[in-house]
Amino acid sequence: MKFVQLRVVGACMALCLLHHPVMAQDSGYEIGLGKSVNDWLTLGGYFSTEYEKSSAVQQLQLDDVAVMAYGEFSNRFSYLLELESVNAYVADLERDTRSSNFPPTIERLYFDYKGSDHLSVRAGKQITPVGYWNQQPINVLRETSSNPRFSKEMVPKFLTGIDVHGFAPLGEDLTYHVYLQNSRDMDESNINIKPESHYGFALAKQYGNGWRIGGSAGRFKEAIGSASGTRTATRYWQLNSRFDNQHYSLIAEGIVNTESAVGAGRARSKAVYVQGEYRYRPRHSLISRLEYFHDTGVAVPERIGILGYSFRPVFPVSLKLEYQWHQESSNNRFVSSFSVLF
Amino acid sequence: MRIVLLLLSIALVSVAEAAEYAVVVARNSPIEALDSERLRDIFLRRRSFEGGIPLVPINLLGEEAVRTQFESLVLQMDRGQINQYWVTSHFQGIKPPATQASLQSIKTFIERVDGAIGYLPISMVDDGLKVLHEF
Numbered sequence: 107m108k109f110v111q112l113r114v115v116g117a118c119m120a121l122c123l124l125h126h127p128v129m130a131q132d133s134g135y136e137i138g139l140g141k142s143v144n145d146w147l148t149l150g151g152y153f154s155t156e157y158e159k160s161s162a163v164q165q166l167q168l169d170d171v172a173v174m175a176y177g178e179f180s181n182r183f184s185y186l187l188e189l190e191s192v193n194a195y196v197a198d199l200e201r202d203t204r205s206s207n208f209p210p211t212i213e214r215l216y217f218d219y220k221g222s223d224h225l226s227v228r229a230g231k232q233i234t235p236v237g238y239w240n241q242q243p244i245n246v247l248r249e250t251s252s253n254p255r256f257s258k259e260m261v262p263k264f265l266t267g268i269d270v271h272g273f274a275p276l277g278e279d280l281t282y283h284v285y286l287q288n289s290r291d292m293d294e295s296n297i298n299i300k301p302e303s304h305y306g307f308a309l310a311k312q313y314g315n316g317w318r319i320g321g322s323a324g325r326f327k328e329a330i331g332s333a334s335g336t337r338t339a340t341r342y343w344q345l346n347s348r349f350d351n352q353h354y355s356l357i358a359e360g361i362v363n364t365e366s367a368v369g370a371g372r373a374r375s376k377a378v379y380v381q382g383e384y385r386y387r388p389r390h391s392l393i394s395r396l397e398y399f400h401d402t403g404v405a406v407p408e409r410i411g412i413l414g415y416s417f418r419p420v421f422p423v424s425l426k427l428e429y430q431w432h433q434e435s436s437n438n439r440f441v442s443s444f445s446v447l448f
Numbered sequence: 449m450r451i452v453l454l455l456l457s458i459a460l461v462s463v464a465e466a467a468e469y470a471v472v473v474a475r476n477s478p479i480e481a482l483d484s485e486r487l488r489d490i491f492l493r494r495r496s497f498e499g500g501i502p503l504v505p506i507n508l509l510g511e512e513a514v515r516t517q518f519e520s521l522v523l524q525m526d527r528g529q530i531n532q533y534w535v536t537s538h539f540q541g542i543k544p545p546a547t548q549a550s551l552q553s554i555k556t557f558i559e560r561v562d563g564a565i566g567y568l569p570i571s572m573v574d575d576g577l578k579v580l581h582e583f
Contacts (some may be wrong), residue, residue: 138531138535139535139544140543141545148538148541181502181563184541185541186540220496220497223496237480242536242539247535247539248574314485447535447539
């Protein structure tokens, strides 16, 4: 059975490499840029496979399979639709079990209106415009296979609502987002937090030397458990900074959450990560990340260190290896992935 | 003699640094000038308007000198960085600017399409076009 799974992964890799991903051609199809049918319709998608091995877990999975369609109705109106199967196929090699989950869910569905460079509106299900990691959520665009823990636990990844955004009138390179959700998510199948309401703002400033800083703050409410009427309200404050040049990139994000529930007092979580990437040769890079995560409800804060390697024959095709060291050594693991944006 | 040599070298440097290419719009466009930062935002599709006018940036197909010079001097990116940028933008539902196959078709496109903006050798600029930026 293991051979069958490996053959599936191998076939996917061969298919992508046979596609001969070469330099940009401005006509026809090019991997990573989708297939443009006309102004109204560009088709694309992505997938990722992942292998994970720790003392307790050994699994191979076809993690994400997604298709996207987007286009422009005019120079002011556009849309995007993304359907995704999460954990499409999982083979637990430790317990010798298999599971699949192919029915796709709505990952994103939104419409954009550009009033001006200072005022645009996005309505529908979209990625919450907080920080860096949250806005590049797919494996192929990330530097590592794994996500920092805070990105999964502290802010709703998705927003079903409205985001007003643009360049701030105050500064040429200052951008803003003001976002609001006042309903349940459009499709709650594969979201990390299921808020009933969520609002916040984000600011980012770009400097000419490759440096960027930003921050955001917001509040969301979610129902907990099956008991009706039990809700928590969480406030968050987030800061981020990123520096890029030809050979290096450095990213840091930090976030503090304060969660309150009727009769349950307050709980605070804080998390920070710093990640560096060194592109030592074209297509090859080394990545290191240090994470700290502390939930006051848990006595011991968690510290995670990651060392990884990334190979991209072309940017939209990514092969990654990483080893994670956890404070609790039984959680140490090896993770590898192969992902493609097409 | 030294003065002659000095003047000669200044003249040579001036010739060497003279701009060969220009970013242009149609003569009747209300846009008068744009700096390279604003042009970078427009051709990377971070900005879509200038003075309330929707812009239509246009690229030359392939890797002709005018395009590589534009990418290097105005966008300040090499082709690898540009590819990476557009792959990331594809996930966000943003396409690169449309392309035209020749310099002449870029010129015609700019003259005929409202809001069109592109780059050409200065030698091709005539009364139908307005120069916004030289590089």
